[in-house]
Amino acid sequence: MTGAAWRQELVAAALAAREQAYAPYSGIRVGAALLTREGRLFTGANVENASYGLTICAERVAAVKAVTAGCRDFVAIAVAWNREGFCYPCGACRQVLYEFGPQMRVLVVEASGDYREEALVALLPHAFGK
Numbered sequence: 359m360t361g362a363a364w365r366q367e368l369v370a371a372a373l374a375a376r377e378q379a380y381a382p383y384s385g386i387r388v389g390a391a392l393l394t395r396e397g398r399l400f401t402g403a404n405v406e407n408a409s410y411g412l413t414i415c416a417e418r419v420a421a422v423k424a425v426t427a428g429c430r431d432f433v434a435i436a437v438a439w440n441r442e443g444f445c446y447p448c449g450a451c452r453q454v455l456y457e458f459g460p461q462m463r464v465l466v467v468e469a470s471g472d473y474r475e476e477a478l479v480a481l482l483p484h485a486f487g488k
């Protein structure tokens with residue numbers, strides 16, 4: 359993945375990953391697609407639980423898949439959902455992403471496929487890091 363093409367690929371993968379969401383409680387289907395320094399792409403979707411509090415966000419699913427595949431250097435993540443407006447990662451996800459990608463880009467995607475690009479550091483100012 360080179361040049362600008364990776365952005366479109368990441369956005370498309372995040373939109374598609376929503377299909378894998380398990381969200382019977384909220385109905386909010388979130389998809390994430392994470393690009394690592396090696397050029398590998400990892401997807402994730404939210405996995406809810408009857409206890410509610412044990413729900414896992416799409417972004418953290420993608421992050422743990424990457425790390426457990428040996429990829430610890432995150433370049434960018436795209437996040438999409440099935441609601442109006444842009445899908446921004448929650449605070450917990452921002453912190454977990456920061457551990458492996460302090461310089462990474464975050465593409466927040468609308469259901470239409472339009473997206474905005476942010477720097478993770480802009481979403482998590484004065485971050486607590488290693």
Ligand SMILES: O=c1ccn([C@H]2C[C@H](O)[C@@H](CO)O2)c(=O)[nH]1
Pocket residue numbers: 381384386388403404405406413414415416417446447448449451
């Ligand atoms: O960063 C976030 C925030 C929320 N969700 C999911 C969790 C839950 O299933 C639903 C509503 O919070 O959205 C994510 O996947 N990522």
Ligand SMILES: [Zn+2]
Pocket residue numbers: 415416417418447448449450451452
């Ligand atoms: Zn989250």
